[in-house]
Amino acid sequence: MSLRSKLEDVAKMAGVSTATVSRCLNEPGKVTNKTRERVMNAVDALGYTPHFGAKALASRKTRTVGAVIPTMDNAIFARGLQAFQEALAAAGVTLLVSSSGYDAEQEADQIRVLVMRGAEGVLLIGTARLAKAYEFLARSKTPYVIAWALSDRESPCVGFDNMGAAKAMAERVLALGHRDIAMISGITAMNDRAASRVEGVRAALVQGGLDPDRLSVEEVHYAFDAAGKAFERLMVREVPPTAIICGNDVLGVGAISAAKRRGLRVPEDISITGFDDIDIAAHVEPGLTTVHVPHERMGAGAAAALLALIEGETPQATVCIETRIVERGSLGPPRVGA
Amino acid sequence: MSLRSKLEDVAKMAGVSTATVSRCLNEPGKVTNKTRERVMNAVDALGYTPHFGAKALASRKTRTVGAVIPTMDNAIFARGLQAFQEALAAAGVTLLVSSSGYDAEQEADQIRVLVMRGAEGVLLIGTARLAKAYEFLARSKTPYVIAWALSDRESPCVGFDNMGAAKAMAERVLALGHRDIAMISGITAMNDRAASRVEGVRAALVQGGLDPDRLSVEEVHYAFDAAGKAFERLMVREVPPTAIICGNDVLGVGAISAAKRRGLRVPEDISITGFDDIDIAAHVEPGLTTVHVPHERMGAGAAAALLALIEGETPQATVCIETRIVERGSLGPPRVGA
Structure with missing residues (x-):
């Protein structure tokens, strides 16, 4: 299906002109929320990939990478992300981060925004997400790496068990x-x-x-x-x-x-x-x-894998980072008679 | 000075062709680090604002806003940023975050990347930053709000004393x-x-x-x-x-x-x-x-101010959020005889 006919399909399904579809994708602020929603639903339903038809996204060299993390709170992801960013910076790549609040719909939106804003690849946390997020990544040919978990998807993961x-x-x-x-x-x-x-x-x-x-x-x-x-x-x-x-x-x-x-x-x-x-x-x-x-090792490993993917290389599919138990004092035997 | 002559000035100063300058700005991955550095130095020295000549940035409606924070670690900025993001989301605006590691050069770069990736406005933490960062914001006509501190700059601040x-x-x-x-x-x-x-x-x-x-x-x-x-x-x-x-x-x-x-x-x-x-x-x-x-109040207030700026309104110049001391037990009188 040609890019042209797809744009027309989206317009037809949403009941708007192709110009409105374009405006919606490129200058969403200029259309009403209602129109935008109708167009985006048609975009999702038809699997239309704006901008990416003519040229694979991977060939755009913006030197920018995205990450969607569930939360910025409590430093759960901060240390790993810091190591991820440092490894990217060493390669001259800037990291843009979005936080989804553990909301799958928001995560899918944020992945789309990051890619449409020029992210050449994205870091994702764990494997559970909406099918449309994975579909968007595939359609837009966006390289991605999964961290914080092991994954049996085709894209590489750098995580732990x-x-x-x-x-x-x-x-x-x-x-x-x-x-x-x-x-x-x-x-x-x-x-x-x-x-x-x-x-x-x-x-x-x-x-x-x-x-x-x-x-x-x-x-x-x-x-x-x-x-x-x-x-x-x-x-x-x-x-x-x-x-x-x-x-x-x-x-x-x-x-x-x-x-x-x-x-x-x-x-x-x-x-x-x-x-x-x-x-x-x-x-x-x-x-x-x-x-x-070992958050630092995971973050650095994820960066290496993502940079390799972006360069068109094939990094190791699964990198499993070993965890270990640290004894500090909050775990002891049960009280006798308890 | 016309946009055209400026581009030529940059090319001349950097000793490269105008095509190389364009490539450097639009596809930085396709030029060598050395060339990129030479061109970017000329861009900085001449105050050239790529992309923004013909059309003020504020007229681009990407529904994306950026924030550069010093660190994602230890949740120092997480709670305020969360409130900032929630207020933006309610207005249909997505937040992209970059963390500078308390490095002023990196902050200046990240502001530039966010704006060039389509941020319609940016949130900045505190007032101390490189002059070139403020200059870039002015040249690109990017609305910005300062939080976590009070500021006597022209752009509004939502902070505390x-x-x-x-x-x-x-x-x-x-x-x-x-x-x-x-x-x-x-x-x-x-x-x-x-x-x-x-x-x-x-x-x-x-x-x-x-x-x-x-x-x-x-x-x-x-x-x-x-x-x-x-x-x-x-x-x-x-x-x-x-x-x-x-x-x-x-x-x-x-x-x-x-x-x-x-x-x-x-x-x-x-x-x-x-x-x-x-x-x-x-x-x-x-x-x-x-x-x-009160990080939540500060974050929400900063979002309101930035959204107003982006809409071309004039928000209150300085919003001072009141702080208070919370007594918990780690402060007492000195030991007698100490």
Whole structure:
């Protein structure tokens, strides 16, 4: 199908002129929200790739790369992104970042904006996203790399085994004698990293001969206060847990603070673990036992892979960064008689 | 001067053809680093504004706005930026962010990249930056808003009084009876916020009849470990301080951890204060007494001002967001006999 006929198809489907479609794509501020939405729906439905018909995007050398991250808060992605940016800068490439607020629709929009603003390639976090985002990447021939998770997609990934790391942490908890284990997890919908970590804990329970359905999981946004409230809900259950495995360090630190407010000693009365090893994990009391993710190595590796893709090379499909457990003091054996 | 002759001037000064200048500006990846540097130096020297000659940038409606922040680490800017982004999103505008690593050259480059990639306006942090960055903004007629500080520039600012807030904190420290006061500050060069906070503490000392030159100031990068080392250096001085005023919460938390490692009680043996009131300030032990900055209000206000500027309106020149001190426990009177 020629570029021309496609533009006409979009116009026809949206019930507007081809000039309006062009204006909508190039100067969206000049059309009404309603028209823009109608045109963009037609663009999505017909798989029309504005601007990219004549010339593959990869041949445009803007020296700009994009990244869409779920949040800028709590430094969860900051350290890895910093290393990613430094490696790009060494190659003379500037990074533009967009943050989606863990919203899949917003992520898809932001990927499109970054590419239409000239990003030669994009860094994406994890694998769970809307099909239309992947379709847009394919249509626009935009190189992309997935980080923070392992992926079986064709495009390369530089990540780590979220499930395996969470399983290893749960195994350590079980080995200390805990049987009443709960989890405070991030929202798992459209977050493969969060979902894999829950899966990893369940797998450890099964392996230990325990019923994985007995695992209480509280799903909350990655926020200190939300973790505190989830902690409260877990502790008023008929059989309160003796150990809480948290989906990340923000949740772990929030849980430690909530335990103290309740007058509970960590780990004597309740064990708490985290995931990520962000700076704060070492500065709370007790220090948070957590999964250390080598964020710098991941960010630098992702940059190398993306730069190679942009140059038309074929980097290694999957780079798995090894994680390890860092013991700090928030995990101990259950209280005798608990 | 016509656009044409300017392009020729740049080519002449750089000793290349006008075609090379164009390629350099539009497809920088296709010229060598050396050529690009020569051309960009000529562009800077001659004040040539690529692309923007015929048509003011403000008339391009890309529905994209840029922000250059000093760092994505430690959530110092995350909360304000999140509010900024949400207010933009409500107006159908996408935010692209670049982080300069507190490097003024990099900031100037990133402003240029954002504008050349279509940003209709930019958010900047504080006032201290290279003249060429301000010149580029003026030449390209790019609307910008300054946040996190007050500014006497023509473009509007939505910020707070860094000096006044730090002075208020120092006054409180003095009122408790402390006389041997030190400061762990961020690097003040090209960081007006850090410099103003030091100035505020000195002003309080002068007002209290103390010699401001007796204030020991350790300037370090905003990192937990750097603060810990600065703390060590301060405590081995002939007259160690009884109170340390930190330039932000990352430094404050790092200092609290260092105090504990040294076996010192906070605040009984040493008082420590912060600035910003990021989440972590409430989760360390003792909680960090700090300056609360209403980041959400600042971010939302900055978005409103920038959107107004882009629409050709004239927003209020200076919006000063009130800060307040949050008492948490890390600040107390000096030990008797100390």
